[in-house]
Amino acid sequence: MTTTTSTTTGAATTGAATTPSALAAQARSAELEAEIARDPSRFRVLTGDRPTGALHLGHYLATVANRVRLQRLGVELFLVVADYQVITDRDDAGDLPAAVRDVLLDQLAAGIDPDRTTVLTHSAVPALNQLMLPFLSLVTVAELERNPTVKAEALDAERRQGRGMSGLLFTYPVHQACDILFCHGNLVPVGLDQLPHLEVTRTVARRFNQRYSAARPYFPEPEALLAPSPTVLGDDGRKMSKSRGNALELRADEDETARFFRRARTDAERHITYEPERRPEVANLLEIGAHFAATTPQALAEQVGAAGAGRLKQLVTDAVVEGLRPLRARRHELVAAGPAVVGEVLARGNARANAIADATLADVRGLMGTAY
Structure with missing residues (x-):
């Protein structure tokens, strides 16, 4: 799942962390951690970032350090550099190649190992994105409108740029379902505020299975791994963000x-x-x-x-x-x-991701009866 926001713990703890659903998610996460310790090979994790520039200290503490930890434990990771998601809420993607390069340099420097983690970019894996069409048929407009993260991000985009919600932003949770399910991910590190996004993925997987593969469910319903991910504050006391100019870059x-x-x-x-x-x-x-x-x-x-x-x-x-x-x-x-380092990592990762996505799309078409 691409990282958009992080759970509010530590310095930004709120009552949300003590709701029944949050407590249940935290209890299940503790069980999952124990299962990972016993047999990490059972799990396939999807995680990722929007490449909007070099990573900062908030990214490291909220997500990157945990990815490296899971990799070290032996969990299989897929790390998506979500270049298509950069344009969900902006008209100008900026120097996207440079941003992708910076994000990957930070991840590799932090300890992400391309021999153990598959690194991919949205735009280089067509079959992943083609899953959007059948997946969109499995959710309703009302369900997407109720998603609290979509609503919050849409309001933020309008406040910052004076623009309405793009169709891509509105369907953001479904695109994330494509990210997770193309590789049959069954575990996703998220913050409490990202649980609604993951629930959309679980809904897509469940409805696809019910409609097209009832006898033998094809997609797993991925579970949430709530890792310690504090909201790190910038030097001005607000949440650390490059767009606010209050961040400390890792580099x-x-x-x-x-x-x-x-x-x-x-x-x-x-x-x-x-x-x-x-x-x-x-x-x-x-x-x-x-x-x-x-x-x-x-x-x-x-x-x-x-x-x-x-x-x-x-x-x-x-x-x-x-x-x-x-x-x-x-x-x-x-x-x-030199730039060849990042190029080689992406070439290897995208090749593997394409092979997996092509196979998944072929299976989906077969189950839907659209393989001609």
């Missing part, structure tokens, strides 16, 4: 990293405590620092204590610089090696 150097954290908002209280609801900006820094220092936000807060925000920012800066040092060094090596 930033040490001086840029230090300047970013010096600018980061905190509050007027000198004694540092971990209270996400009451002190979200401080909690955000503690969560970032704790991740890279391999500790807990509470322990880091106790370490800083009365030393204040300046000391906290310095500790977080040091932890992030040291934690991202291997990634940044690897990225420099990949850039120095």
